[in-house]
Amino acid sequence: MNTVKSYDLCWLKYQPIKDKKIIDKYRALFTNIVLNEKSLDLKATATELKDGLDRLLGIKPYFTDTLPDSDAIILCKIGQFAYIDDFLDHHERESLNTEGFIIKLVLAGERNRIIISAKSDKGLLYGVFRFLSHLSLRGSLENLHIIENPRSELRMINHWDNLDGSIERGYAGKSIFYRNNELMRDTERITDYAKLLASVGINSIVLNNVNVHTNETELIDKKISITKKMAGIFREYGIRVFLSINYASPIQSGELNTADPCDLNVIRWWEKVIAHIYKEIPDFGGFLVKADSEHRPGPLSYGRDHAQGANMLAKILTAYNGILIWRCFVYNCRQDWRDATTDRAKAAYDIYKPFDGAFLDNVVLQIKNGPMDFQVREPVSPLLGAMPHTSQILELQITQEYTGQQIHLCYLIPQWKEIIDFDTYAKGKGSTVKKAVDGSLHRTKLNGFAAVVNVGDDFNWTGHYLAQANLYGYGRLAWNPDLSAEEITKEWIGLTFGKDVEIENVLLKMLMDSWLVYESYTSPLGLGWMITPGSHYGPNVDGYEYSPWGTYHRADHTMIGVDRTTLSGTGFTGQYFKDNKDMYECKPSCPDEFILFFHRLPYTYSLKNGTTLLQHIYDTHFEGVNKVKDIKTKWGSLRGKIDEQRFEHILARLNLQEEHAKEWCDVINSYFYRKTGIADIHGRKIY
Amino acid sequence: MNTVKSYDLCWLKYQPIKDKKIIDKYRALFTNIVLNEKSLDLKATATELKDGLDRLLGIKPYFTDTLPDSDAIILCKIGQFAYIDDFLDHHERESLNTEGFIIKLVLAGERNRIIISAKSDKGLLYGVFRFLSHLSLRGSLENLHIIENPRSELRMINHWDNLDGSIERGYAGKSIFYRNNELMRDTERITDYAKLLASVGINSIVLNNVNVHTNETELIDKKISITKKMAGIFREYGIRVFLSINYASPIQSGELNTADPCDLNVIRWWEKVIAHIYKEIPDFGGFLVKADSEHRPGPLSYGRDHAQGANMLAKILTAYNGILIWRCFVYNCRQDWRDATTDRAKAAYDIYKPFDGAFLDNVVLQIKNGPMDFQVREPVSPLLGAMPHTSQILELQITQEYTGQQIHLCYLIPQWKEIIDFDTYAKGKGSTVKKAVDGSLHRTKLNGFAAVVNVGDDFNWTGHYLAQANLYGYGRLAWNPDLSAEEITKEWIGLTFGKDVEIENVLLKMLMDSWLVYESYTSPLGLGWMITPGSHYGPNVDGYEYSPWGTYHRADHTMIGVDRTTLSGTGFTGQYFKDNKDMYECKPSCPDEFILFFHRLPYTYSLKNGTTLLQHIYDTHFEGVNKVKDIKTKWGSLRGKIDEQRFEHILARLNLQEEHAKEWCDVINSYFYRKTGIADIHGRKIY
Numbered sequence A, B: 001m002n003t004v005k006s007y008d009l010c011w012l013k014y015q016p017i018k019d020k021k022i023i024d025k026y027r028a029l030f031t032n033i034v035l036n037e038k039s040l041d042l043k044a045t046a047t048e049l050k051d052g053l054d055r056l057l058g059i060k061p062y063f064t065d066t067l068p069d070s071d072a073i074i075l076c077k078i079g080q081f082a083y084i085d086d087f088l089d090h091h092e093r094e095s096l097n098t099e100g101f102i103i104k105l106v107l108a109g110e111r112n113r114i115i116i117s118a119k120s121d122k123g124l125l126y127g128v129f130r131f132l133s134h135l136s137l138r139g140s141l142e143n144l145h146i147i148e149n150p151r152s153e154l155r156m157i158n159h160w161d162n163l164d165g166s167i168e169r170g171y172a173g174k175s176i177f178y179r180n181n182e183l184m185r186d187t188e189r190i191t192d193y194a195k196l197l198a199s200v201g202i203n204s205i206v207l208n209n210v211n212v213h214t215n216e217t218e219l220i221d222k223k224i225s226i227t228k229k230m231a232g233i234f235r236e237y238g239i240r241v242f243l244s245i246n247y248a249s250p251i252q253s254g255e256l257n258t259a260d261p262c263d264l265n266v267i268r269w270w271e272k273v274i275a276h277i278y279k280e281i282p283d284f285g286g287f288l289v290k291a292d293s294e295h296r297p298g299p300l301s302y303g304r305d306h307a308q309g310a311n312m313l314a315k316i317l318t319a320y321n322g323i324l325i326w327r328c329f330v331y332n333c334r335q336d337w338r339d340a341t342t343d344r345a346k347a348a349y350d351i352y353k354p355f356d357g358a359f360l361d362n363v364v365l366q367i368k369n370g371p372m373d374f375q376v377r378e379p380v381s382p383l384l385g386a387m388p389h390t391s392q393i394l395e396l397q398i399t400q401e402y403t404g405q406q407i408h409l410c411y412l413i414p415q416w417k418e419i420i421d422f423d424t425y426a427k428g429k430g431s432t433v434k435k436a437v438d439g440s441l442h443r444t445k446l447n448g449f450a451a452v453v454n455v456g457d458d459f460n461w462t463g464h465y466l467a468q469a470n471l472y473g474y475g476r477l478a479w480n481p482d483l484s485a486e487e488i489t490k491e492w493i494g495l496t497f498g499k500d501v502e503i504e505n506v507l508l509k510m511l512m513d514s515w516l517v518y519e520s521y522t523s524p525l526g527l528g529w530m531i532t533p534g535s536h537y538g539p540n541v542d543g544y545e546y547s548p549w550g551t552y553h554r555a556d557h558t559m560i561g562v563d564r565t566t567l568s569g570t571g572f573t574g575q576y577f578k579d580n581k582d583m584y585e586c587k588p589s590c591p592d593e594f595i596l597f598f599h600r601l602p603y604t605y606s607l608k609n610g611t612t613l614l615q616h617i618y619d620t621h622f623e624g625v626n627k628v629k630d631i632k633t634k635w636g637s638l639r640g641k642i643d644e645q646r647f648e649h650i651l652a653r654l655n656l657q658e659e660h661a662k663e664w665c666d667v668i669n670s671y672f673y674r675k676t677g678i679a680d681i682h683g684r685k686i687y
Helices: A020-026 A043-056 A082-089 A090-095 A121-136 A187-200 A215-219 A223-237 A264-280 A306-318 A344-355 A413-421 A433-437 A465-479 A485-498 A502-523 A577-584 A592-599 A613-636 A645-676 B022-027 B044-057 B082-087 B090-095 B121-136 B188-199 B213-218 B224-235 B264-280 B306-318 B344-355 B414-423 B434-436 B465-479 B487-497 B501-522 B578-584 B592-598 B613-636 B643-675
Strands: A031-034 A062-064 A072-077 A102-110 A111-118 A145-146 A156-157 A204-206 A240-245 A286-289 A323-327 A365-370 A391-397 A447-452 B032-034 B061-065 B072-077 B099-106 B112-117 B145-148 B152-156 B204-206 B242-246 B288-291 B323-327 B363-368 B393-396 B446-454
Touching: A031 A043, A031 A240, A043 A121, A072 A082, A072 A121, A082 A102, A082 A111, A082 B082, A102 A121, A111 A121, A121 A145, A121 A187, A121 A485, A156 A391, A156 A465, A187 A223, A187 A465, A215 A223, A215 A240, A223 A240, A223 A264, A286 A306, A306 A323, A306 A344, A306 A365, A344 A365, A365 A447, A391 A413, A391 A433, A413 A433, A413 A465, A413 A485, A413 A502, A413 B613, A433 A447, A433 B072, A433 B145, A447 A465, A447 B213, A465 A485, A465 A502, A465 A645, A485 A502, A502 A613, A577 A592, A592 A613, A613 A645, A645 B643, B022 B090, B032 B044, B032 B288, B044 B072, B044 B121, B044 B188, B072 B082, B072 B121, B082 B099, B082 B112, B099 B121, B112 B121, B121 B145, B121 B188, B121 B487, B152 B393, B152 B465, B188 B224, B188 B465, B213 B224, B213 B242, B224 B242, B224 B264, B264 B306, B288 B306, B306 B323, B306 B344, B306 B363, B344 B363, B393 B414, B414 B434, B414 B465, B414 B487, B414 B501, B434 B446, B446 B465, B465 B487, B465 B501, B487 B501, B501 B613, B578 B592, B592 B613, B613 B643
Parallel strands: A031 A062, A031 A072, A072 A111, A156 A204, A156 A447, A204 A240, A240 A286, A286 A323, A323 A365, A365 A391, A391 A447, B032 B061, B032 B072, B072 B112, B152 B204, B152 B446, B204 B242, B242 B288, B288 B323, B323 B363, B363 B393, B393 B446
Antiparallel strands: A102 A111, A102 A145, B099 B112, B099 B145
């Protein structure tokens, strides 16, 4: 554990606690760990606790399987030892779910005991990480009493890694998993990655890109040894592995000339392949499928529907406790830009809503947060919560494809909080997205979160050092969507930079403001997409305007935006439950930040803030650049308080962000000025 | 020769002449070929004549070294046999230059003799190809008397091929030269390619991309065996090989850490390398250099100027009769789009004009036809003709980077004719570009043409079958720039599709119209650049508008175009000699087709044709699509007259062209309509 790694330790730095008083007070407590090693399936649980205490406190604890006559930590599953159960009351035991844990300080006679307990090995592991995080953050041990349960069943990470080492939409180097169509020879970093994920409660991982290419298609059969090794690494940290599959695998295998889900030979082919996977990996999670989307194969090619396509696989997986995750990112990517009636935003709802109840129990639909594609700001997908008889999980994007590509600081937790706290009104007021995806709204069998991860083999894992916070925050939110953005952020800052009031104040503000700052100079009023096709970076106001991708702002000399109302537009608003439909349908109630997503308006339209639409664009873009400068100044104030390497790295990114923000600002303002001839009322320089 | 090739024979099909009368009349004449095989350096000359006669006439001629007592063809260099010289008068002998030839029917006693003669082996080879072409085109033998001399010394082809088999800006498959960093194992196609080039008079070839990457840098040393093999193949057809070099080769070799042309070690390094090249390839042509351009290394990195950079290499090459070709495609490719004072169009003249007379005798500047980069229409580069003490060659682009990428039919001979017939006024009226580059204007030592070729390993060599005509026509024009576009085109049609009046009429019109048709729906009034960066395909009106490449139209709500006048603009017009400067400077005299290249105008500006500027854009774009439809209809009329394979291939390209033309039309018209709000007066559909 003390060898120097060739990569950052992120939020598991366990920086030494230098306050001797604390160490001395609890020295005895941290010296003995009572556990039954044999009963621990996840060996990491004990070693992580031991190493963590060593690094935090400089104490090398002993493991013992009997209660010593001294202070001690007791690390045991419920029901394992009688004397543990004595320390927990009935209510505490009952309140834990399968993966929950309890951490509790008990005074027994004159002896302090810290109980870390759970109903499962995973729970125990999460408890240990939580306890170490508590110590790292200088949490008090007085009256220590934490009971936590993860709110959702699936807390997934999706990797868009390819076997050649490339990562689709990766901005932090190459894959930490693969190189040259093989697993990395040295898997130590993968193990440390599993630990990072487990420490924030991630319990599922998809090992390969949803766009499954030739080599990756073989991860289910010819290359199963790679999958098996990965399963072995992640299993140690309580993480089940899943694979993205190519729906046309039976064809690519060379064995069949169809992938029709109703063809008996196809079914037999999958039965054989799946049986073999589970023979090799008994706890294999299942499949993630991007079917009939963006040129990927799927059941529609054979005249079958999405339910038929998914259920064929799900039925086979049932026998193995496997899950079939079906992505709802399906739309017409060959749209004619001249066609103003087709609306990509409507696609997922139109396609999937009719199949509510048609999917087998072990099928879960993975739905992107918005109806388009991870833009800086989108309304929530109307499909979320709208299928009471179908399991749904929410797909978020940690990798910053459209949010600055880890060049720009863009902390996404505030965005995600808005999304999961959004009230769908599916079952009346209070039907938030988080309730829809944690299963509590419709009591669906499966539930949870998935997110496309932002890691690569850069030293700092995430390209921009501060983008680590997005990965940390995702895990914490998936565990407990009720955590506030501020809570999560403070945790991450403390774990990553050490507890320090000044650092916390500066970074909290930088992070919490950053999404809105990024939005301000890139994508005004819900427009999105002003980027270059392919790279998805910008600015490129007309980048997608004459493309087949269904993403248009339709700006002309006098007006801009897409009318998506039921009254006069594409009717997208009609996919929402009434309260939301009414809100978006009418300009006065439609929030400014979505006004051009739902309405087509003249540049002279008066926004709720009193400025005209175009003046707002000018203002926010100029101000956005200034705000980036402010962020840089703030960061500069920490010089000397942060180690030079991290300080200079982040400063360099902020410099680049400022330069690019100016480019966004000037291009977008110039575009609209040239198009409209309407001058900035403040007379700032537009080209 | 009769084996079936895996590729088209282009204009060397030698389709059998079926008219028995002709065959019978001249049977005796074609039966005997008098030549001295030993004295023929280029063996291909004799075999080509023999095979050609066999295929055209079904006659297998005999070679003999003595004059038979019957009709005969006499194929001999001047001075080789006394009786040949008797057939040529003094004037004929004197009129031939080194690479010229004479073809002449002589009645000697009762015997017909066809004399094919020249001062050199190359001349003889060109004479044979010309004679076979004459027969293929059903030319009469009565009074046959052709004397031809190539007007320029260098008639070059530039290949932008890379050793991995890719071709920069190639639209006809992969390289016919290289694959996987090796020469193709089977070089038969390269031999046939050499034959195609020689048949139109090409005498020089650059074997690799001007953007010289890592592997290609080694063609001068570690990979010299590839260069040597290629030289051997092309030598047989009178073609000298050249290499594009990496100016930083001494550094890449690992031997030096500088490429400073004034550094003695650098000079020694090049001396050693060049000596070795000429040891292996005594007739090696020399180097082509793209220096200090688009991120390529060059002398400027070391504080040296272009003359110092070129002369260092040229001096070493002098001893070997080698040539140093220095490209003038140099400009600031990191321009800030906000900067309206810097003008890329001015760069080449500004940079090179001051060095007139500073280059050694064996240096030649290779100058692109226009000041920008092979756009559909550009004014002629003001550098052409403007350096009386410096050798210049004209660089054209056969590969259709900006002219439809061999998807669109765009026959370039009419464009090139306009360019070479353009009067620079460098030495008063009549100082045409062709005189500047054939050396007659300023009596410069070197002269000629270079062009980036359009061939790849597609069956038809050029992607679009009809694009073969551009390669053919380039060779013919470089040989004789006075040929009319119609003459060249009729030759090509006849050689490629057989002599047929209907085919000739249809294809002549299709080809001759195609450039203006392509221009009409893509790039109005000299604008250019409405394409996507990277792919260089379109339409993408703002594609380069906010880029660093120096290529802007600066369209706003009321005006468009770049003011390049001396009076109020960038001053580019001032680089022209007075007559041209005056013509471009003033709107009334500036031709419509260049009006937006030289002037910034309101959309309501009245063009010389009476319509407003914007209405002209609308009109030409709509009409352009209709013209493509007309071309398709014309082509359709040939169904049944052309073999099905070629007919359907060309039809498929025309279908694609129509589809893309509609896209160009709709996007460009919609862009301007949305930007200006000015409606089409004819009320056609704009989106």
